[in-house]
Amino acid sequence: MKRIGVVGAGVMGAGVAQCLAQHGFQVVLVDLGADVLDQARERIRLDVRMGRLLNNGPAELDPDLIQGTTDYDDLAEVDFVIENITEKWELKQRVYPRLDQICRPDVVFAANTSALSITRIAALTRRPDRVIGLHFMNPVPMKPSVEVIRGWHTSAETVRTAEKLLAGMGKNGIVVGDAPGFVSNRVLMLTINEAVCLVHEQVATAEQVDRIFTSCFGHRMGPLETADLIGLDTILYSVEVLYESYNDSKYRPCPLLRQMVDAGLHGRKSGQGFYTYR
Amino acid sequence: METVVGSRARSDIREFIQAKFPGARFTDSDDIFGLGFATSLFAMQLVMFVEQRFGFQVDNDDLDLANFRSVDAMAALVARAAPAAVEQGVAGGTGA
Numbered sequence: 001m002k003r004i005g006v007v008g009a010g011v012m013g014a015g016v017a018q019c020l021a022q023h024g025f026q027v028v029l030v031d032l033g034a035d036v037l038d039q040a041r042e043r044i045r046l047d048v049r050m051g052r053l054l055n056n057g058p059a060e061l062d063p064d065l066i067q068g069t070t071d072y073d074d075l076a077e078v079d080f081v082i083e084n085i086t087e088k089w090e091l092k093q094r095v096y097p098r099l100d101q102i103c104r105p106d107v108v109f110a111a112n113t114s115a116l117s118i119t120r121i122a123a124l125t126r127r128p129d130r131v132i133g134l135h136f137m138n139p140v141p142m143k144p145s146v147e148v149i150r151g152w153h154t155s156a157e158t159v160r161t162a163e164k165l166l167a168g169m170g171k172n173g174i175v176v177g178d179a180p181g182f183v184s185n186r187v188l189m190l191t192i193n194e195a196v197c198l199v200h201e202q203v204a205t206a207e208q209v210d211r212i213f214t215s216c217f218g219h220r221m222g223p224l225e226t227a228d229l230i231g232l233d234t235i236l237y238s239v240e241v242l243y244e245s246y247n248d249s250k251y252r253p254c255p256l257l258r259q260m261v262d263a264g265l266h267g268r269k270s271g272q273g274f275y276t277y278r
Numbered sequence: 279m280e281t282v283v284g285s286r287a288r289s290d291i292r293e294f295i296q297a298k299f300p301g302a303r304f305t306d307s308d309d310i311f312g313l314g315f316a317t318s319l320f321a322m323q324l325v326m327f328v329e330q331r332f333g334f335q336v337d338n339d340d341l342d343l344a345n346f347r348s349v350d351a352m353a354a355l356v357a358r359a360a361p362a363a364v365e366q367g368v369a370g371g372t373g374a
C-alpha cells in the first residue's frame with residue numbers, strides 16, 4: 001500500500017492526510033472545492049508546526065506527498081480509501097457507490113465516522129467484506145490508537161489490511177464490533193450532550209463543568225473543551241445519528257447544542273464555541 | 279537589562295494569557311503548563327499570538343515548548359528573534 005485516498009479534507013481528513021504523508025505515504029485528498037483544499041493545506045502546515053512544538057517532530061512536510069483534488073476519478077489508482085466527509089447519512093450515502101465504481105475491487109474502504117453503522121455503510125457497496133470502520137481520534141497525528149470497527153461482513157483479511165496500514169502510520173487499533181457510536185462515542189457523545197444540558201440549565205458554567213473533570217477526575221480535558229475541539233456541529237450530527245439509530249430518547253440533543261450550531265458557534269475550528277479561540 | 283518596550287512585550291504576553299484564563303494566577307517565571315490551566319493545545323495559540331503581535335515567524339529550531347513555558351521565556355524569545363519589533367515598539371501597538 002503506497003497511495004492512499006483520503007475523502008473529505010476537514011478537521012479529520014486533513015489530520016489523516018498529514019499523518020499518512022509524515023509516514024511516507026502518497027495521499028490523494030478529495031474535497032468539494034479548491035477553497036476547502038487550501039484551508040486543509042494551511043491547517044496541515046500549522047499542525048506540522050504544532051507537532052514540532054509538542055513532540056519535536058519534523059518541521060516540514062514534503063508538499064508533493066499530498067495531492068489535493070476535487071475530482072473523484074483521481075482515486076482510480078489508490079490502494080486504500082479513508083473516508084472522512086461530514087457526519088450525515090444523506091451525504092455518505094452518495095459517496096460510497098461512487099467510490100465503489102471508481103476504485104479497484106481489491107481496495108478496502110475505511111469509514112472514519114463518529115457514529116454511523118459500518119454494516120449500513122458497507123451495504124452501499126458491492127464489497128461489504130472490504131468495508132471497515134477506522135475511527136481516528138483528533139488531532140490524528142498525536143493520537144496513538146484508533147477504534148477499529150468490524151461490520152457484519154468485514155473479513156478477517158480486511159481487518160489485517162487495515163491494521164497493517166495503521167502500523168505504517170505509527171498507530172495501533174482496538175478492534176470492536178459494530179453498533180452505532182461504537183464504544184467511544186456511545187459514551188462520549190452522551191457525556192458531552194449531558195454536560196451541555198448542565199450549562200443550558202445554568203447548573204454550572206462551562207469552565208466549572210470542565211474543571212470538575214480535569215481537577216476532580218484528573219481527565220486531561222473537560223467534556224466541553226473536548227466538544228470545542230471535535231466541532232459542535234459534528235457533536236450534534238453524531239447525537240442525532242445515535243437518536244435515530246436507537247430510537248431512544250436518552251440520545252435527544254440538548255437545545256443549547258442545536259442553537260449554538262445554528263448560530264455558527266462550531267468550536268475551535270470557527271474560533272468560538274464554549275470558549276473563544278482567536 | 280530590560281528596555282521599556284521589552285517590558286511592554288512582557289505585559290502584552292501576560293495580558294493575552296490572562297484574557298484566555300481569567301481565573302489563573304501566575305507570575306512571569308511560572309511554568310504555565312506545569313500549573314495545569316494551560317493545555318498543550320494552547321501552546322500553538324501562543325506561537326500564533328507571538329508571531330502576529332510581534333511580526334515575525336518563529337524559527338523551526340525555536341518551536342520548542344521550553345520557549346513558551348513562561349512569560350519570561352516568551353519575552354526572551356521575542357527579544358532574541360525579533361529585536362527590531364521590540365525596539366520599534368510594535369509591541370505597544372493597538373493590537374486590534
Ligand SMILES: NC(=O)c1ccc[n+]([C@@H]2O[C@H](COP(=O)([O-])OP(=O)(O)OC[C@H]3O[C@@H](n4cnc5c(N)ncnc54)[C@H](O)[C@@H]3O)[C@@H](O)[C@H]2O)c1
Pocket residue numbers: 007008009010011012013030031032036083084085086087088091095112113114115135136137138229230231234238
Ligand atoms: N472531529 C472529530 O473529532 C472527529 C473524530 C473522529 C471522527 N470524526 C468523523 O470524521 C468525519 C469528518 O469529520 P470532520 O470533523 O473532519 O468534519 P468537517 O466538517 O471538518 O469536514 C468534513 C469535510 O467533508 C467535506 N465533504 C462533504 N461532502 C463531501 C463529498 N461528497 N465529497 C468530498 N468531501 C465532502 C466537506 O467539504 C468538509 O471539508 C465525520 O464522519 C466525523 O463524524 C470526527
